[in-house]
Amino acid sequence: MKRFIITLAFASALTTVNAQVKNEKNTKTEYNKWSIELGGGVNKPQRPMTSGYFTSTPSPYVVDLGARYMFNNKFGLKADFGYNSFTGKNNSIDFDTKYYRADIQAVANLGRIMNFETWTNTIGILGHAGFGLAQLEDENSAVKDRMGNFIAGITGQIKLTNRIVLTGDFTTILNAKQDHNFDAASVNNGRGFSGILFNGTVGLTVYLGKNEKHADWVIDNGNEIDDLKKRIDDIETSMLDTDKDGVADYLDEEPNTVSGVMVNTKGKAIDLNNNNVPDELESYLVKTYGSNTDKSPIVGNNELIKNLINGGYVCTYFDFGKSTPTNVSTEGIDFILNYLRNNPTATVDIIGHADEIGKSAYNDKLAASRANSVKDVLVKAKVNPSRLNIVAAGEDTSVEKDSDAARKLVRKVTFRVK
Template sequence: MKKIILTLVFASAITTLSAQTEKEKSTEIDFNKWSIEIAGGVNKPQEPMTPGYFTSTPSPFVVDLGVRYMFNNKFGLKADVGYNSFQPKKESIDFDTKYYRANLQAVTNLGRVMNFETWTNTIGLLGHAGFGYAQLRNENDDIQDKMGNFIAGVTAQVKLTNRLALTGDFTTIMNFSQSTAFDGASLTPEANRGFSGNLFTGTVGLTVYLGKNEKHADWVIDNGNEIEELRQKIATIENKMLDADNDGVANYLDQEENTPAGTLVDTKGRSIDKNNNNVPDETEAYILKNYSGNNGDGSVVYDNELIKSLINGGYVAVYFDFDKSTPTNVSTEGTDFILTYLRNNPSASVDIIGHADELGRSDYNDKLSTSRANNVKTTLVNANIDASRLNVVAAGEDTSVNKDSENARKLVRRVTFSVK
């Protein structure tokens, strides 16, 4: 038994040191820290006892009252007082003594330390250990033996509500400098006045949690935001593994995030353009098939009227992310297409028409649509297209789609063209 007690002493010292030195991790969780504990039960004085004097096993009765404060959801302190009554068994010589104590104890929430939350949210376990002062008195106060003590125990908890918990406790008390036997009938030899007094108690009680927050530290799972950070990391990984544009290349490898459906791409998600004319091969093949003819000598002749109709019908566009005036990477192909058309048709001019979705204020969206159109115009001017051939038109908000649909809004954050 003494080996167990010494182990508890060591555990108490480590717990106290940890409570003093461990920095509480940053958390957004607020919890109650104060509680009141009341319990009653039975006890058994082990030694010293005078020969012929003994109590029943166990014997009534014990009353404990304590106040506890938790620094965090694992460590705390409590101050408590106790009253024990020692009375004889029928076969014993008659006696009536009382034991009073006051202790300051370190508390460890063993339920959190051992991760009880992985299998239960209503059962807990506390460990407590500390030192204090005690007195042993008989019924007439002829004996008033004053002593120090060491106390250690474990408390099982069952959460009834966020304000109340049922407890069951087993505690060992070791007295030092105890001069009188627990029965009060004899003195303890001087040589045995170290940790010579042993007393066991078992109680059942209630813990009342105080404070304005929803939960007490006993039942708060606080990992310093580690779980939330882990969730965010997992979500980031999942997003990277998605293939938003369905081109067969995961997002984290995809350098063109909005490749048109069905377009052939390389291992980095970029549209394949074997002849390097800035028009994806799939788009170019479609145009060649539907909007061109053969000149007889093997050269290709484009049907400009059909291409003009394609452009004016909105099939060539430049797309933008939310609240941005810079085109998405893949959308530069629309600008390249218009650039090629204007170079092949020096007399043509175009309206550059900016659009925005319906989110935000209308006046702001008007300015945003203008900025988008001007951005495309600047790119074409820098590609040596005369600014006089380019006319900026601010179309403002496009109300043709459901503004509550994120995917639909992507379709209207764009610049279109009208060939003159």
């Protein structure tokens, strides 16, 4: 029956998740659209070049600066400016020319189009192509050759952070109506797109905007998928049985039951005589320590109760980073209150504990705060404060630090009666 109830609850939770995802399907995804691009590298003017004039392969240098706007996570536009320097190398006749250009280009996010997200979240590819104007200038003459150009290239991306991307770009530029050769030493007699120039650069892209992600890295329906995964993770977490009593945490009203004792369907230790000692544990103590004439050795034997308390069976638990006891773990305070009322000369150490997450100084303070919180409850129940001693035990290192379930067991207050 228990398995059937848990299975039914799990199926119901999944149905709720599915409905919520459908309701949010049309929610607009917010992401950044603007970016600034800067790159530098090398070039190679292919043609036209005058006989006896040539550059090294490759030849420095190139500088590119651009601004890009993405309409969505696949397509956008960018405006960019470029500067190339051409000089003679090795056995070439000396020359020194400069090439300036300005272009408007369409951009396609090939990484999203080809679903790179199925295998990587840090590598992307952009394709770009467009038209612009250019001018070739000779440093040793008055040549200023104005021309149109067609530009196309591909840009590889490696995401360093959500704001900065390392890029590598290879671009081809075709010049139309280029009247002079790249070396400016002679006139170009070609027509149409006769000039060919190759650029290779490495650079950085900086994303602008207030949102966490840029369009380059936003996945279609990505938020819904992430949200679904989170909800499934939450369901799996709620299905855990931290105290191993056979009742899932989300149904367990007493998530820190003493190990091995019998519980009811709500995960609470069975205590038919309401003496705050689980019946199964009480039965064991009666059998082990009680006499044949004792009808209720747990109630009448203060030494056994004292050993029970000092052995750590009575405690109060806290949520992460909190100093207020959880609603389902106040039974430990009730037990101590009853003991102190039945033993008016007894005193008790209230010992605060914390897990290892965070700085030690903070955890020491949190442990003391938890102990003081329990003390305040007992004082309000009219226990003389002089009978209550605060002990800040600080971090409890007895469990695995990386285990969420285990850390729940050490976020507590225990007691030591005297």
